[in-house]
Amino acid sequence: MHTILPFLLAMVAAVVLLEMWAAKLRIAYPILLVVAGLIISFIPGLPIVRINPDLIFFIFLPPLLFDASWSISFKEMKKWWRIIGSFAFLVVFFTALSVAIIANHYIPGFSIALGFLLGGIVAPPDAVSTAAITGFVKIPKATSAILEGESLLNDASALIIFRFALVAVGTGQFIWHQAALSFLWIVIGGTGIGLLLGWIFVQAHKRLPTDASADVALTLIEPYFMYWVAEELHCSGVLAVVAGGLFMSARRLVFLNSASRVQGFSVWESFVFILNGIIFLIIGLDLPEIVEGLHAKGIPVSTAINYGLLVTGVLIAARMISAYAAMLATYIFRPGVVPRAGSAARVWLIPLTLGWSGMRGVVSLAAALSIPMVLDNGTEFPQRNLILFVTFVAILLTLVIQGLTLPWVIKKSHAFDNLTNDEKEKIARRNMKHGLKRHVHEFLTIKFEKELNDHAGMQSLLKLWEQRQRAAEGSLMGEKKKAVFFELLESQRRFLTEMNKDPDISEEMIREQLYQIDLEEERLRRS
Incomplete structure (x- = not known):
């Protein structure tokens, strides 16, 4: 040994x-x-x-x-x-x-x-x-x-x-x-x-x-x-x-x-x-x-x-x-x-x-x-x-x-020159992110319409998601605000799972985005 x-x-x-x-x-x-x-x-x-x-x-x-x-x-x-x-x-x-x-x-x-x-x-x-x-x-x-x-x-x-x-x-x-x-x-x-x-x-x-x-x-x-x-x-x-x-x-x-x-x-x-x-x-x-x-x-x-x-x-x-x-x-x-x-x-x-x-x-x-x-x-x-x-x-x-x-x-x-379509992949990735952004706006607008109108902090929550910055303001979130954000992240996961049915969007793209969501959730839990 x-x-x-x-x-x-x-x-x-x-x-x-x-x-x-x-x-x-x-x-x-x-x-x-x-x-x-x-x-x-x-x-x-x-x-x-x-x-x-x-x-x-x-x-x-x-x-x-x-x-x-x-x-x-x-x-x-x-x-x-x-x-x-x-x-x-x-x-x-x-x-x-x-x-x-x-x-x-x-x-x-x-x-x-x-x-x-x-x-x-x-x-x-x-x-x-x-x-x-x-x-x-x-x-x-x-x-x-x-x-x-x-x-x-x-x-x-x-x-x-x-x-x-x-x-x-x-x-x-x-x-x-x-x-x-x-x-x-x-x-x-x-x-x-x-x-x-x-x-x-x-x-x-x-x-x-x-x-x-x-x-x-x-x-x-x-x-x-x-x-x-x-x-x-x-x-x-x-x-x-x-x-x-x-x-x-x-x-x-x-x-x-x-x-x-x-x-x-x-x-x-x-x-x-x-x-x-x-x-x-x-x-x-x-x-x-x-x-x-x-x-x-x-x-x-x-x-x-x-x-x-x-x-x-x-x-x-x-x-x-x-x-x-x-x-x-x-x-x-x-x-x-x-x-x-x-x-x-x-x-x-x-x-x-x-x-x-x-x-x-x-x-x-x-x-x-x-x-x-x-x-x-x-x-x-x-x-x-x-x-x-x-x-x-x-x-x-x-x-x-x-x-x-x-x-x-x-x-x-040069067998794959015309098959490795980088532009098509960029378009699919952009469509995925735009679809995710629309989903987030709809999710917050429909489910938390009253809070969005009455509370400025909820507006900042939406901006926080859009910017995706590791800013110090993330540590100032209250528990109620964090709970909403966690629900938002879970909603994104469900939306991405449905989006995986789109033939133009690869599973690799979906997994990359899901991993980013996991990282965001862990950052918030530790803040």
């Missing part, structure tokens, strides 16, 4: 410093963290990072998925559900199948079951890497929503493939009708458990006398509980966390007060940043142990690198083929929703950018590390070290090569 604890603290410090350096260099921090971990791993005397395979999913995956489900726009997910569903399920299965066939054909000792196991590991792109990299370039909200929605669901589909392949490797057989029933229970049961627990947690937050600190603490343990219950019942813990997270996210205004939302945002942002940073560092730090395992099996590193290059090429090709197939299907079956990018040639560059955004990361590493050392019968798990090494190569190459070049590809292709 006295050796590991300083090392873990040093890892957190390294994550923070490397993130600042990455921001200065204007590159995505996951890339720098992986490379740094790889370099650090060669420093002599450092302890070898070993994580219990049974705990790797449980430590990192639930909070990362829970946070993603709270951040994503459910409104955009519903709008683009067809392409999100196809990328999250069909493309993942096609990728896993492609890897399985190629691995079975070209890698000695790889059965189809082992190929599907490897395919399930490396199939899902990483949401954190994509978000960090696309943050340096402008892409349309729709494209961002598709990538986020895909990454939220493809983890579940890939891990289902991984689970079935693991069973097939362990038992040496695959019974289709049993697998079909098991698949239905994994999907339906996982989703149902997530929704049920999400409802229970919402009721607990509403009915228990919690404060902001207690609310935030509960949200930190809730994803772990969802995941654990689902896995204990042999369902998909990933789907449970995603379903429960989406359910609770849609009701955050109901069961969390402004203090809980403001504090929770800051706590979760830091918590997820540390988790992501540590896991990307571990990707690099884990290389010596993987190479040591290859040497123990007599597999030359050069041969393993060639296999890694082959699988990475399959991943990139499969995603490219899928992206262009999706665009072709859209042209044939739904030509009305084909993006208008200025020219036909530019339209066909959009799948290129979507295909090139398939960086691998956290989930792939977690899945690879969770492969057991031995089978149920006590024999050694076949090809475990080679699978780990190939996964490492795929993560490293896609992160470094695709990650560093994706902003350049987006800029040079």
Whole structure:
């Protein structure tokens, strides 16, 4: 413990410093963290990072998925559900199948079951890497929503493939009708458990006398509980966390007060940043142990690198083929929703950018590390070290090569130039604020007409809202006047919730405005 604890603290410090350096260099921090971990791993005397395979999913995956489900726009997910569903399920299965066939054909000792196991590991792109990299370039909200929605669901589909392949490797057989029933229970049961627990947690937050600190603490343990219950019942813990997270996210205004939302945002942002940073560092730090395992099996590193290059090429090709197939299907079956990018040639560059955004990361590493050392019968798990090494190569190459070049590809292709309509977004944002201002005037005029006419202080209340200044006069508000202001803020929240139905106003705009209202309420409560 006295050796590991300083090392873990040093890892957190390294994550923070490397993130600042990455921001200065204007590159995505996951890339720098992986490379740094790889370099650090060669420093002599450092302890070898070993994580219990049974705990790797449980430590990192639930909070990362829970946070993603709270951040994503459910409104955009519903709008683009067809392409999100196809990328999250069909493309993942096609990728896993492609890897399985190629691995079975070209890698000695790889059965189809082992190929599907490897395919399930490396199939899902990483949401954190994509978000960090696309943050340096402008892409349309729709494209961002598709990538986020895909990454939220493809983890579940890939891990289902991984689970079935693991069973097939362990038992040496695959019974289709049993697998079909098991698949239905994994999907339906996982989703149902997530929704049920999400409802229970919402009721607990509403009915228990919690404060902001207690609310935030509960949200930190809730994803772990969802995941654990689902896995204990042999369902998909990933789907449970995603379903429960989406359910609770849609009701955050109901069961969390402004203090809980403001504090929770800051706590979760830091918590997820540390988790992501540590896991990307571990990707690099884990290389010596993987190479040591290859040497123990007599597999030359050069041969393993060639296999890694082959699988990475399959991943990139499969995603490219899928992206262009999706665009072709859209042209044939739904030509009305084909993006208008200025020219036909530019339209066909959009799948290129979507295909090139398939960086691998956290989930792939977690899945690879969770492969057991031995089978149920006590024999050694076949090809475990080679699978780990190939996964490492795929993560490293896609992160470094695709990650560093994706902003350049987006800029040079000009595929999104006509789709990133800044002026339209400005108009929508202005319309939202004008509508909110009209609502405030109507709310005060109708509900507090007598007070507005008879009391000069109520007129100043209206001006205070309009100016939004952190002035000293805010501290002079009486309790009665504050109560009116709190009611006004709550009315704004209801109005913004209704305004979210406007297709021209993004959910991101609504959430930004709601966060400002929460901050205003907290400022008044502390004045």
